[in-house]
Amino acid sequence: MRLNKLFILYSLLGILITSCIQDEAPNAEADITGISFETDILANSYIDLNPSYDEVLNAYPIQINVKEGTDVTNLSPMFELTPGATINPASGSNQDFTTSVFYTVTSADKKWQRTYSISVREQKASNIPTVFHFENVRLIKGISSTNDPEKELYYHEFYEKQNEEELTWASGNKGFNWAASNSKTADYPTVQYENGKVGKCVKLETRLTGSLGNMVGMPIAAGNLFIGSFNMQNAITSPLSATRFGTPFYNKPIRLTGYYKYKAGDRFYENGEYTSRKDIYNIYAIFYDGVAYDNDGKAIDVTLDGNLPNENYQHESMVALALVSNPHETNDWEFFDIPFDYQRYGKKIDETKLANGEYKIGIIFASSKDGATFEGAPRSTLLIDEVELIYE
Incomplete structure (x- = not known):
């Protein structure tokens, strides 16, 4: 049954992509x-x-992180391409x-072209931003956008700048864009919201994915935001591995603090039907050997x-976990302060590896705790603002 669903899904995806191709639209034959x-x-x-396609660059941006001291003026990248x-x-x-470098x-039939902007950055021993206000977003054009400004459809990509460092947050918006490509910006699971604790904030809302999502047993999409990357290639066949957590971090994290509001949706969806189960959010951070x-x-x-x-946050590479306790609904902004638990895994930090950036930090927010397995209540809404990662 699952194979039949995937066959239908890939067929529909091929039709969708073909119908939306523009000069620089995604094309499987020019990748x-x-x-x-x-x-x-x-x-x-x-x-x-x-x-995602960058309208300013008129290209698909790929970033490559290389070791500190690499001579970026004389590199010879080798590419694997579609046949x-x-x-x-x-x-x-x-x-x-x-x-x-562009x-x-x-493509093999010479009908399609795709332009990439490839940048190379030295991975220096400096930390990512550690204070997050969620005031900055980029508008990413969805696959159903047209050249008509009134019909262009975008979703939000959050980023934070601190000193000379910049961090781009990841989310599942790219996957939702594929499943519900005609959605307006405000209808995505992860969006910027005006009424934050201070200024603007991020709003995570569990959404229905429509007929295409239902067809393959993916009826909902939880709002999520995390440090890491979203691998669209795995979004269909292995959705849990599509969310890749973590980026190098050079200090020992101690606490994760911030503010939140939460309202659970009215009806919980699981196993193909609505139940009386109560939805709840998830806030956690991980520190692990990368x-x-x-x-x-x-x-x-x-x-x-x-x-x-x-897997109950168990993995041989885990070093510490900061996990929210007693998650509950609140109509007012509520402060959270979550310590990193190092005793849980019984490991000591290798100072040499820490200095070399071999440990990784990940911060994860989700409007439905079990949304990754497509269980949750549509309209469950988590607001997050003024987050800080405290370290020593």
Whole structure:
């Protein structure tokens, strides 16, 4: 039954993409599917090859993090492409990545092209922003947008700047855009909201995904916001692994604080029907060892994902967990202060690995605690504002 659903889903997706193709619209025949280098220069082995289209750049931006000290003026990235596709500049050619380099991929039948803006950044020993006000959003154009300004459809992407550092938050908005592509900005699960604790805030709301989501047993989408990345390639076949948590962090986190409001939806959806179960939100942060080593001593990047809560937050790489206790509804802004529990895993921090950025931090908010397994109450709403990650 699941295979039949997936067949229908992929068929509909193909029709949808074909009907929405514009000059730079997504096309499966003109994709970069892999990037590698001859030497070990990557600071993080994961590269998001499915970015949202950037209207300012007129391209799909890909960011590559390399180790500190890498000479970015003379790099020769090698590209894997969809069968028969070509790329210009050529794969393996030397390029100066002091500024972004634009690559154009042309499909095998020469009918489609896709332009990528590839930037390379040294992963220096400095932290991400640790105070979050949720005042900054980018408007990301959805797949149902047109050249008619009155019919352009966008969703929000949150980012935070602190000193010279910038952090872009991830969410499931990209997946919801595929399932409910005609939605207005305010109808997405993760949006900016005017009435925050101070200024604006983020609103996370569990939403119905419509007929397309129902068809494959994904009837709801919880509002979520997290430090990490969303892998659209896994969103259909392995949704729990689509949410990839964490980014390098160079200090020991102590507490996570902030303000929230929460109202549960009226009817809880699970196992194909509505029940009397009460929905509840989730707020947690994870600190874990982001590098493992194989038998030959080769470093392997570790990234934890949405499976973690279902495994009671147990993983061999986990070092500390900050998990909200006694989650409940509140009509007024309520302060939370969650300590990181290091005793839970009984591990000591390796100061050398910490200085090298081998540990990762992830902060996760969700309007439905079990939304990742498509259980929750539509209209459950979590507001979050003035968050701070406290560290030593």
